[in-house]
Amino acid sequence: MMTLIKDLFANAQNFVANAGAVALFFARIVTQIPVALLRPRLIIRQIHNAGGMSLIIIMTSALVVGMAMGLQLYDVLARFGSSESLGTGAGLALLKELGPVLTALLFAGRAGTALTSEIGLMKATDQLAAMEMMAIDSVRYVIVPRFLGGVIAMPLLTAVFIMISLFGVQLVGVQQLGVDQGTFWSQLRGSVEMENVQEAIVKGFVFGVASTLIAVHEGFRCVPTAEGVGRATTRAVVNSAVLVLILDYMLTAVFF
Amino acid sequence: MRQSRTVELSAGMFVLLGFAALWFLVTQITNREAEVGSGSYQLVAKYENIGSLKVGAPVSMAGVTVGRVDAISFDQTIYKAVVKLRINPEFDRIPDDSDASIMTAGLLGGQYIGVTAGGSDVFLQNGGQFTLVQDAFVLEKLINQLAATFLSKKDESGDGSESTEPAAK
Numbered sequence: 001m002m003t004l005i006k007d008l009f010a011n012a013q014n015f016v017a018n019a020g021a022v023a024l025f026f027a028r029i030v031t032q033i034p035v036a037l038l039r040p041r042l043i044i045r046q047i048h049n050a051g052g053m054s055l056i057i058i059m060t061s062a063l064v065v066g067m068a069m070g071l072q073l074y075d076v077l078a079r080f081g082s083s084e085s086l087g088t089g090a091g092l093a094l095l096k097e098l099g100p101v102l103t104a105l106l107f108a109g110r111a112g113t114a115l116t117s118e119i120g121l122m123k124a125t126d127q128l129a130a131m132e133m134m135a136i137d138s139v140r141y142v143i144v145p146r147f148l149g150g151v152i153a154m155p156l157l158t159a160v161f162i163m164i165s166l167f168g169v170q171l172v173g174v175q176q177l178g179v180d181q182g183t184f185w186s187q188l189r190g191s192v193e194m195e196n197v198q199e200a201i202v203k204g205f206v207f208g209v210a211s212t213l214i215a216v217h218e219g220f221r222c223v224p225t226a227e228g229v230g231r232a233t234t235r236a237v238v239n240s241a242v243l244v245l246i247l248d249y250m251l252t253a254v255f256f
Numbered sequence: 257m258r259q260s261r262t263v264e265l266s267a268g269m270f271v272l273l274g275f276a277a278l279w280f281l282v283t284q285i286t287n288r289e290a291e292v293g294s295g296s297y298q299l300v301a302k303y304e305n306i307g308s309l310k311v312g313a314p315v316s317m318a319g320v321t322v323g324r325v326d327a328i329s330f331d332q333t334i335y336k337a338v339v340k341l342r343i344n345p346e347f348d349r350i351p352d353d354s355d356a357s358i359m360t361a362g363l364l365g366g367q368y369i370g371v372t373a374g375g376s377d378v379f380l381q382n383g384g385q386f387t388l389v390q391d392a393f394v395l396e397k398l399i400n401q402l403a404a405t406f407l408s409k410k411d412e413s414g415d416g417s418e419s420t421e422p423a424a425k
Contacts (some may be wrong), residue, residue: 041260044263044264044268045260045263045264046269047265047267047269047270048270051274052269055270073356091285094351095281112407142330152271153270155273156274156278159277159281160274162279162281163280167287183364188285189284189285192285192286193286194286197282201278
């Protein structure tokens with residue numbers, strides 16, 4: 001019983017310490033951003049790594065998600081005899097919830113893991129230590145460009161995801177199930193407001209900051225062994241997924 | 257060098273695609289009518305009851321949206337709801353004896369302001385006020401009225417079954 005309480009206490013302490021470490025690391029990154037901006041090529045390369053390389057998985061998933069949603073929503077709406085509202089339902093669901101969240105989860109799985117393992121391996125092979133030896137700030141040249149690349153890529157990936165998903169919904173709803181094309185788009189346009197798009201982009205941005213931050217942090221502070229890098233990668237995915245979902249609830253409440 | 261050129265090209269393509277998607281979301285699927293162009297002017301209408309009229313609701317003439325509800329406030333001196341309407345500048349020939357009624361789209365849809373043009377030669381200017389207004393149609397009131405008339409008719413016809421009579425207001 002005593003050990004149980006002790007464990008619990010130690011876990012809670014770890015959690016708080018971890019949160020503090022991430023916050024301090026974030027502050028350190030932010031202070032280095034202006035300097036890192038002087039080297040845009042490093043950032044462009046990371047946008048390519050985080051965004052361009054995730055594009056295929058994002059687009060494929062988006063199309064399939066959209067098609068599945070077309071079927072599901074049509075089924076539900078047809079029960080109320082309002083299958084014409086497919087555009088409204090799909091558009092709002094994608095912009096406000098599914099688009100940003102699914103993109104962030106896929107992003108954490110594809111780009112986040114790549115970041116963690118890359119930085120972890122750099123640490124395991126003493127590349128970061130070598131930089132320190134040469135008086136090069138590894139946060140400035142390794143971490144910040146990767147962080148910025150992820151943060152820039154995420155909102156754009158979210159927009160791509162939503163666009164492709166809408167195409168998928170349209171494919172199933174209009175082409176296959178026979179919802180009228182004009183009704184579909186006019187319903188969609190009639191109910192989507194500018195603030196819904198803002199919500200999608202703000203969520204995409206915040207999730208991008210959260211998951212990229214966790215990914216680079218886990219890589220940067222991992223135990224520099226093969227096992228340590230593996231564990232850090234797992235932790236990065238799990239933590240960013242949970243954090244994204246928590247943040248999603250908070251942001252939804254803000255935009256409600 | 258060649259390698260980094262490829263990376264830059266593909267990063268650029270990704271960014272362009274992302275912004276294209278963003279542009280699509282902003283311009284193609286949002287409700288653009290909600291924005292009233294610059295140079296619009298303001299009209300005022302005062303109502304006893306505005307029902308569930310909301311800021312941003314359309315102002316329409318003959319079914320065409322000509323503006324939006326800009327602000328709703330309550331005037332404590334006359335106990336009326338003051339509704340400010342923002343009208344698109346191209347619709348500047350609204351006669352000053354026009355009627356602004358609060359209508360409902362569909363049976364239970366959202367409420368909007370329908371303007372019916374009057375016959376006057378004087379047009380409403382910025383800050384002008386609609387003198388003829390019609391309050392929101394409140395479904396509960398109508399149901400109560402219908403119930404009342406129905407019940408009174410029943411009484412007149414001498415139908416003795418009083419037991420089912422609800423408390424008529």
